[in-house]
Amino acid sequence: MPSEDAPYRTNAPSEPERLRLFILGGGTAGWMTAAALSRLLPPAAYELVLVESDRIGTVGVGEATLPHIKVFNDRLGIDEADFMRQTGATIKLGIEFVGWDLPGGRYLHPFGTFGEPWAGVDFQHHWARARLAGKPVGSLQDYSYAAALCRAGAFELPAEDRKSIRSTYAYAYHFDAGLYADYLRRWATARGVRRIEGEIVSVGKRPETGHVETLTLRSGAVLAGDFFIDCSGFRSLLVGDEMGVPWQDWSRWLPCDRALAVPTGRTAPLPPFTRATARKAGWTWRIPLQHRTGNGYVFSSQFASEEQAHDTLLRAIEGPALAEPRLLRFAAGRREKAWAGNCVAIGLSAGFLEPLESTSIFLIQSAAMDLATLMPVPGRVADPRLAAEFNRRNAIHYDRIRDFLVLHYIANRRTGEPLWDALRDQEPPDSLADKIALFRAAAQTPDYELGLFSRDSWLAVFEGQGILPEGYGRLADAVPADELDRRMAALRARIAENAAGVGSHADFIAGHCGADDRQAVPA
Numbered sequence: 001m002p003s004e005d006a007p008y009r010t011n012a013p014s015e016p017e018r019l020r021l022f023i024l025g026g027g028t029a030g031w032m033t034a035a036a037l038s039r040l041l042p043p044a045a046y047e048l049v050l051v052e053s054d055r056i057g058t059v060g061v062g063e064a065t066l067p068h069i070k071v072f073n074d075r076l077g078i079d080e081a082d083f084m085r086q087t088g089a090t091i092k093l094g095i096e097f098v099g100w101d102l103p104g105g106r107y108l109h110p111f112g113t114f115g116e117p118w119a120g121v122d123f124q125h126h127w128a129r130a131r132l133a134g135k136p137v138g139s140l141q142d143y144s145y146a147a148a149l150c151r152a153g154a155f156e157l158p159a160e161d162r163k164s165i166r167s168t169y170a171y172a173y174h175f176d177a178g179l180y181a182d183y184l185r186r187w188a189t190a191r192g193v194r195r196i197e198g199e200i201v202s203v204g205k206r207p208e209t210g211h212v213e214t215l216t217l218r219s220g221a222v223l224a225g226d227f228f229i230d231c232s233g234f235r236s237l238l239v240g241d242e243m244g245v246p247w248q249d250w251s252r253w254l255p256c257d258r259a260l261a262v263p264t265g266r267t268a269p270l271p272p273f274t275r276a277t278a279r280k281a282g283w284t285w286r287i288p289l290q291h292r293t294g295n296g297y298v299f300s301s302q303f304a305s306e307e308q309a310h311d312t313l314l315r316a317i318e319g320p321a322l323a324e325p326r327l328l329r330f331a332a333g334r335r336e337k338a339w340a341g342n343c344v345a346i347g348l349s350a351g352f353l354e355p356l357e358s359t360s361i362f363l364i365q366s367a368a369m370d371l372a373t374l375m376p377v378p379g380r381v382a383d384p385r386l387a388a389e390f391n392r393r394n395a396i397h398y399d400r401i402r403d404f405l406v407l408h409y410i411a412n413r414r415t416g417e418p419l420w421d422a423l424r425d426q427e428p429p430d431s432l433a434d435k436i437a438l439f440r441a442a443a444q445t446p447d448y449e450l451g452l453f454s455r456d457s458w459l460a461v462f463e464g465q466g467i468l469p470e471g472y473g474r475l476a477d478a479v480p481a482d483e484l485d486r487r488m489a490a491l492r493a494r495i496a497e498n499a500a501g502v503g504s505h506a507d508f509i510a511g512h513c514g515a516d517d518r519q520a521v522p523a
């Protein structure tokens with residue numbers, strides 16, 4: 001097995017049957033990609049090398065995830081308790097949105113189902129029917145077991161019996177992004193990925209094709225490869241700078257372009273959810289880890305100065321800041337293509353969507369998996385059909401997430417605040433306008449085969465942002481009205497009773513994967 005420090009052959013040709021893959025960048029994107037490819041590709045056919053610069057470093061944020069990450073870790077064969085212990089991870093059952101519709105209002109986007117289908121008809125149709133008939137059926141939130149666990153600060157692993165209400169949710173993690181990248185680095189280098197530390201200062205291209213051929217380090221070493229994965233972060237060194245792929249700008253819908261991030265001590269009790277609180281010029285996050293809490297303010301520089309944002313963040317946090325707030329700059333959008341020639345962008349080099357729904361790590365995961373599936377073979381590294389399919393999937397992922405994020409902003413009633421007024425007046429993308437109209441008319445939600453988000457996620461945010469159905473699918477009328485009342489009351493009671501018997505999230509963490517001597521500080 002190669003050691004991390006072993007000298008690398010520079011400029012030597014690849015073995016004829018072995019494709020040499022370079023991953024440029026060692027942030028979350030670089031190491032997730034390296035781990036996935038080293039796990040999935042046959043080692044006899046592919047050689048994997050990752051180049052990263054300690055001097056440049058990584059963005060070092062990205063602490064909240066979606067349940068898909070568990071599928072990724074399981075695919076790698078990562079032991080959950082070990083991974084959670086080493087990354088300071090906690091459980092995430094959803095996101096609590098505070099003040100997004102109206103100041104003071106709150107709702108959960110839980111990682112679980114709302115209700116259950118009756119007579120083969122999705123639950124929201126029954127709920128909409130009962131509501132429209134004037135029945136006191138409450139909020140959709142009352143029909144989510146995951147939401148009940150969030151409110152109780154409770155957690156247990158989902159039941160395996162698919163008929164049990166205790167099986168109707170999934171979970172994700174909050175973790176320390178730097179520790180996760182370190183974890184994957186150890187994992188991937190132990191499985192043959194070679195790591196080179198150094199800064200790339202120039203890129204050599206084949207004049208006849210325009211394809212990337214070499215990376216030159218500041219030390220003068222020249223690295224020759226066949227295929228290049230650009231995980232260089234916002235710099236987008238290969239796909240942006242070298243291949244010149246244009247940027248699609250989405251800032252008219254998502255104008256936040258700055259974030260300030262700051263850690264505080266661990267909160268007690270330990271919530272099993274992320275909190276996103278709307279503020280005058282954006283929103284703040286709170287992400288509870290085992291050993292500390294991640295906090296940040298995502299804001300638009302058109303509506304607040306950095307000094308004002310700094311004050312807002314320090315007033316919003318619970319407990320003293322453990323460091324000076326760190327500023328990050330970005331823009332919402334994506335590269336028109338992520339795969340160009342013999343280069344593929346994964347991570348921030350491919351695009352950026354603000355972390356409101358914790359989607360960036362999911363985008364890395366899906367791109368790494370798509371690349372493994374569509375990986376070119378020696379002699380055909382720039383197959384345009386593979387590139388076109390990768391780009392099609394990648395664009396669908398980004399565009400669908402964009403619509404979901406924009407929904408949180410345009411459907412607000414925070415009148416008198418310039419950012420929120422401007423966004424409410426903004427025309428949504430056509431694809432989002434259609435989804436809102438369909439839900440209003442008939443309680444129908446998008447039904448995607450590929451990409452985020454699922455029915456339950458749309459339901460949570462539609463209702464939470466005050467978009468309510470004015471009709472429903474008439475197949476729901478198959479359930480007699482008096483039976484519908486009885487079933488809805490029984491479901492609410494079943495959720496409440498079951499949730500009341502579950503232990504606390506903090507106890508689960510201590511028993512499952514608690515790290516040593518982690519001090520709790522009062523919230």
Ligand SMILES: Cc1cc2nc3c(=O)[nH]c(=O)nc-3n(C[C@H](O)[C@H](O)[C@H](O)COP(=O)(O)OP(=O)(O)OC[C@H]3O[C@@H](n4cnc5c(N)ncnc54)[C@H](O)[C@@H]3O)c2cc1C
Nearest residue numbers: 025026027028029058059062064200233347348355360361
């Ligand atoms: C404020 C904020 C909050 C976020 N929160 C979340 C969240 O909660 N959940 C989520 O899923 N995502 C979140 N994200 C996104 C997440 O942080 C990123 O998707 C993730 O960290 C991946 O980053 P990356 O690896 O693409 O880039 P980076 O971390 O920037 O890594 C880039 C790598 O490229 C290397 N590099 C660059 N140039 C060179 C060079 N010339 N030579 C050699 N090496 C080079 C660097 O050394 C580094 O190793 C957040 C992002 C921001 C900005």
